[in-house]
Amino acid sequence: MNEFxxxxxxxxxxxxxxxxxxxxxxxxxxxxxxxxxxGAASFTPSLLGxxxxxxxxxxxxxxxxxxxxxxLRGLIPAAPFIVILAILQLLFFGRNYDPAxxxxxxxxxxxxxxxxxxxxxxxxxxxxxxxxxTSVLTLSTQTTELAHGIxxxxxxxxxxxxxxxxxxxxxxxxxxxxxxxxxxxxxxxxAQASRGGRVVGGxxxxxxxxxxxxxxxxxxxxxxxxxxEELIVAMEARAYTGGEGRTSYTLLRGSPADWLAPIxxxxxxxxxxxxxxxx
Amino acid sequence: MGEGKRMQEGRTGGLTTRGIVISxxxxxxxxxxxxxxxxxxxxxxxxxxxxxxxxxxxxGGILEGPVVGGIIxxxxxxxxxxxxxxxxxxxxxxxxxxxxxxxIFAAWAYQATRRAGEWWAITIAAxxxxxxxxxxxxxxxxxxxxxxxxxxxxxxxxxGIPEIIVAVIISLAVLLSWKRxxxxxxxxxx
Numbered sequence: 001m002n003e004f005x006x007x008x009x010x011x012x013x014x015x016x017x018x019x020x021x022x023x024x025x026x027x028x029x030x031x032x033x034x035x036x037x038x039g040a041a042s043f044t045p046s047l048l049g050x051x052x053x054x055x056x057x058x059x060x061x062x063x064x065x066x067x068x069x070x071x072l073r074g075l076i077p078a079a080p081f082i083v084i085l086a087i088l089q090l091l092f093f094g095r096n097y098d099p100a101x102x103x104x105x106x107x108x109x110x111x112x113x114x115x116x117x118x119x120x121x122x123x124x125x126x127x128x129x130x131x132x133x134t135s136v137l138t139l140s141t142q143t144t145e146l147a148h149g150i151x152x153x154x155x156x157x158x159x160x161x162x163x164x165x166x167x168x169x170x171x172x173x174x175x176x177x178x179x180x181x182x183x184x185x186x187x188x189x190x191a192q193a194s195r196g197g198r199v200v201g202g203x204x205x206x207x208x209x210x211x212x213x214x215x216x217x218x219x220x221x222x223x224x225x226x227x228x229e230e231l232i233v234a235m236e237a238r239a240y241t242g243g244e245g246r247t248s249y250t251l252l253r254g255s256p257a258d259w260l261a262p263i264x265x266x267x268x269x270x271x272x273x274x275x276x277x278x279x
Numbered sequence: 280m281g282e283g284k285r286m287q288e289g290r291t292g293g294l295t296t297r298g299i300v301i302s303x304x305x306x307x308x309x310x311x312x313x314x315x316x317x318x319x320x321x322x323x324x325x326x327x328x329x330x331x332x333x334x335x336x337x338x339g340g341i342l343e344g345p346v347v348g349g350i351i352x353x354x355x356x357x358x359x360x361x362x363x364x365x366x367x368x369x370x371x372x373x374x375x376x377x378x379x380x381x382x383i384f385a386a387w388a389y390q391a392t393r394r395a396g397e398w399w400a401i402t403i404a405a406x407x408x409x410x411x412x413x414x415x416x417x418x419x420x421x422x423x424x425x426x427x428x429x430x431x432x433x434x435x436x437x438x439g440i441p442e443i444i445v446a447v448i449i450s451l452a453v454l455l456s457w458k459r460x461x462x463x464x465x466x467x468x469x
Contacts, residue, residue: 210449
């Protein structure tokens with residue numbers, strides 16, 4: 001019966017309460033800091049810089065009091081993709097990427113230059129860094145905290161007609177709907193199975209497979225849209241009029257200590273982008 | 280009536296209650312399809328799976344317009360960035376930016392071709408939305424040096440075409456039954 005237990009497999013918003021400094025941080029400060037570190041990881045071009053970043057990521061995991069093995073567990077299913085990407089880059093970039101760089105390996109039409117080898121290492125390192133940063137963020141922050149944080153951060157942009165409150169509500173609704181969808185999908189899959197319906201067909205018969213998924217997907221979409229219509233009526237019946245002048249049940253109050261994290265992250269980003277790393 | 284008008288003016292960014300709720304619900308479908316792997320259909324190409332996670336963005340764009348389509352796409356992008364197991368999508372520029380445009384372009388395509396009939400408009404919107412996803416993701420992957428251009432072309436053609444076919448089938452099936460459009464085929468409605 002495992003194939004029907006969808007709810008258990010939905011792991012969005014996995015939260016690991018350890019009560020560390022990172023967990024207690026104001027979500028706004030945490031989002032800014034995480035964005036800055038993500039920026040640093042995305043744009044650091046040097047090998048030594050990436051080594052520093054990897055060390056900083058391990059530091060983050062430690063600061064969140066998250067077991068390192070737990071934080072890295074998700075990397076195991078990703079390992080084959082890292083290898084495939086590395087092979088593709090090694091085989092096909094050849095001299096096209098930075099033709100001036102010296103050739104370090106040549107065998108037939110396969111040419112590996114030192115610039116490509118560097119690129120492979122940096123791509124893989126960048127993936128690991130971003131993986132750790134996003135894992136630490138989701139493991140140390142509840143989804144509702146994230147939504148409140150985003151709403152609060154976007155509030156100054158309301159003047160530019162950015163619907164900050166509405167966006168946060170969209171995220172909250174999405175998160176609340178996922179378990180409902182999982183239950184409904186379980187029901188639909190069981191209903192199909194009890195009628196002898198099965199999703200079969202190999203890779204070459206993907207059209208047949210798509211057709212077999214329709215009896216599950218169409219009612220699932222219809223269910224979602226119908227529940228949506230009910231929610232619209234319920235909200236309008238309660239005179240919901242959007243974010244203007246609305247107060248919030250949860251108030252975010254940051255202490256000066258909270259803002260140390262984004263300041264440190266900003267310093268780190270500037271250092272990463274402008275430090276003269278030798279290689 | 281005056282009261283109603285004032286309520287409308289209180290809104291920013293043109294998001295109505297309907298827009299908020301439909302965005303949230305369809306974004307939940309996108310995340311759900313990804314988290315349960317229901318949204319991956321095995322295809323005979325190197326990438327292994329055609330994804331239908333972007334279909335909710337297309338459907339949202341068709342039903343409620345470009346803003347809703349864009350928001351659903353953005354949430355789908357955020358999800359795929361946070362929970363990516365493929366290095367390509369662990370880059371916020373590749374994972375999030377292209378996805379915002381799926382629903383926007385699909386909505387525009389739908390509005391532009393609506394006169395040709397519901398059936399055609401949905402098909403074209405699904406093709407445009409899916410192609411937006413494939414083309415923008417691969418272009419940014421090349422720009423960010425994850426893939427050489429030659430590999431991106433091969434992936435785009437072998438992967439994009441099955442994905443377009445699957446997206447068209449599902450968008451048509453969902454929207455025709457939701458909008459109760461007569462498709463000309465006599466079929467039992469369960």
